Amino acid sequence: MAITSPLPLFVLGSGTDPDTERGVECPGELPPASDPGLVERARRAKEKLGDRVFILGHHYQRDEVIQFADVTGDSFKLARDAAARPGAEYIVFCGVHFMAESADILTGPDQRVILPDLAAGCSMADMARLAQVEDAWDVLADAGVAEKTVPVTYMNSSADIKAFCGRNGGVVCTSSNAKRVLEWAYQQGEKVFFLPDQHLGRNTAVLQLGYELDDCVVYDPRQPNGGLTRQQLRDAKVILWRGHCSVHGRFTPEAVDEARARIPGVQVLVHPECQHEVVLKADLIGSTEFIIQTIEAAEPGTKWVIGTELNLVQRLAKNHPELEISFLERIVCYCATMNRIDLPHLVQSLENLVEGRVVNQIEVDPDTERSAKQALQRMLDLPGDSARD
Numbered sequence: 001m002a003i004t005s006p007l008p009l010f011v012l013g014s015g016t017d018p019d020t021e022r023g024v025e026c027p028g029e030l031p032p033a034s035d036p037g038l039v040e041r042a043r044r045a046k047e048k049l050g051d052r053v054f055i056l057g058h059h060y061q062r063d064e065v066i067q068f069a070d071v072t073g074d075s076f077k078l079a080r081d082a083a084a085r086p087g088a089e090y091i092v093f094c095g096v097h098f099m100a101e102s103a104d105i106l107t108g109p110d111q112r113v114i115l116p117d118l119a120a121g122c123s124m125a126d127m128a129r130l131a132q133v134e135d136a137w138d139v140l141a142d143a144g145v146a147e148k149t150v151p152v153t154y155m156n157s158s159a160d161i162k163a164f165c166g167r168n169g170g171v172v173c174t175s176s177n178a179k180r181v182l183e184w185a186y187q188q189g190e191k192v193f194f195l196p197d198q199h200l201g202r203n204t205a206v207l208q209l210g211y212e213l214d215d216c217v218v219y220d221p222r223q224p225n226g227g228l229t230r231q232q233l234r235d236a237k238v239i240l241w242r243g244h245c246s247v248h249g250r251f252t253p254e255a256v257d258e259a260r261a262r263i264p265g266v267q268v269l270v271h272p273e274c275q276h277e278v279v280l281k282a283d284l285i286g287s288t289e290f291i292i293q294t295i296e297a298a299e300p301g302t303k304w305v306i307g308t309e310l311n312l313v314q315r316l317a318k319n320h321p322e323l324e325i326s327f328l329e330r331i332v333c334y335c336a337t338m339n340r341i342d343l344p345h346l347v348q349s350l351e352n353l354v355e356g357r358v359v360n361q362i363e364v365d366p367d368t369e370r371s372a373k374q375a376l377q378r379m380l381d382l383p384g385d386s387a388r389d
């Protein structure tokens with residue numbers, strides 16, 4: 001049976017514009033995503049590849065993709081799972097670009113990491129570019145604070161931002177270990193420069209470490225000197241990068257009020273990437289893994305409203321009919337880029353691998369990898385680390 005044909009797949013991009021749909025110019029005849037034959041094609045290709053392929057599925061992925069994942073989890077767990085499978089020649093990462101980079105950093109040199117659609121980026125990670133961050137570091141140096149400042153980057157950042165932190169005595173954190181990482185950072189310096197998610201940085205510093213909102217300033221890379229005076233930089237304890245998650249940043253405090261009015265007795269469970277005003281109104285705050293564990297341990301009959309990515313909330317609701325689970329916002333809140341990875345793209349990746357073609361490989365250059373690993377290693381060296389994002 002012919003697995004591929006000369007027809008290219010362009011789901012969102014058009015023509016051969018490399019900027020709109022990078023990396024999908026490989027040949028491949030793919031039916032519409034609704035074609036039931038796709039499931040069979042994915043199953044057959046995966047079976048042919050056997051142990052040579054290991055498919056990672058992030059919690060926010062669509063069910064049509066998750067059904068083929070060998071393991072599911074958050075980004076850091078998945079990267080570690082891949083590293084624990086050195087025999088797998090191909091790691092197909094059903095997630096977004098920075099996650100595939102982390103997997104490439106943590107896996108062996110002979111393992112190849114594939115992102116089924118190179119256009120699956122992360123808007124939050126894209127909000128902090130290396131040149132912008134280096135400019136900001138110069139601004140901090142001019143204000144005389146860089147040497148007292150420890151850069152901390154959330155796992156949800158590009159490899160070169162992790163490498164920047166590695167080169168400058170900094171560290172990576174996840175949403176599970178952000179408190180412990182910040183405590184470590186304040187043992188190394190007087191201030192923290194938190195990238196790229198202002199909300200996780202603020203929520204952790206204020207709610208878990210006891211800083212005041214006034215101790216935090218927001219560095220806006222689009223403003224001269226970040227929009228801050230030297231004195232503001234000198235007075236701040238936490239310098240937050242002006243970045244956010246375009247999914248979690250959308251939840252509003254009004255939605256929490258509305259949910260409480262609509263569902264008496266409901267418990268509100270949100271991710272710390274949500275705005276501070278939302279987190280303040282929630283009953284429970286925690287990482288994706290925390291949200292899953294909380295729901296799995298919940299008493300039957302209890303009512304929950306969850307503020308995280310919609311695919312995950314829908315899956316939790318489906319898997320827990322004994323609970324009343326609803327989504328925090330009325331508007332749709334899928335992660336648009338995560339959803340670029342669909343069954344057609346997965347089929348394309350797997351069928352090309354069967355044919356001996358590696359398409360959409362993610363490779364971090366050796367220098368960046370070395371420095372990024374330093375920042376990751378500082379996190380892993382923290383006692384009791386159970387990093388999850």
Ligand code: SF4
Pocket residue numbers: 060096121122123124125156245246247248309335336337338
């Ligand atoms: S949910 Fe937010 S942080 Fe996660 S990949 Fe999507 S945009 Fe990035």
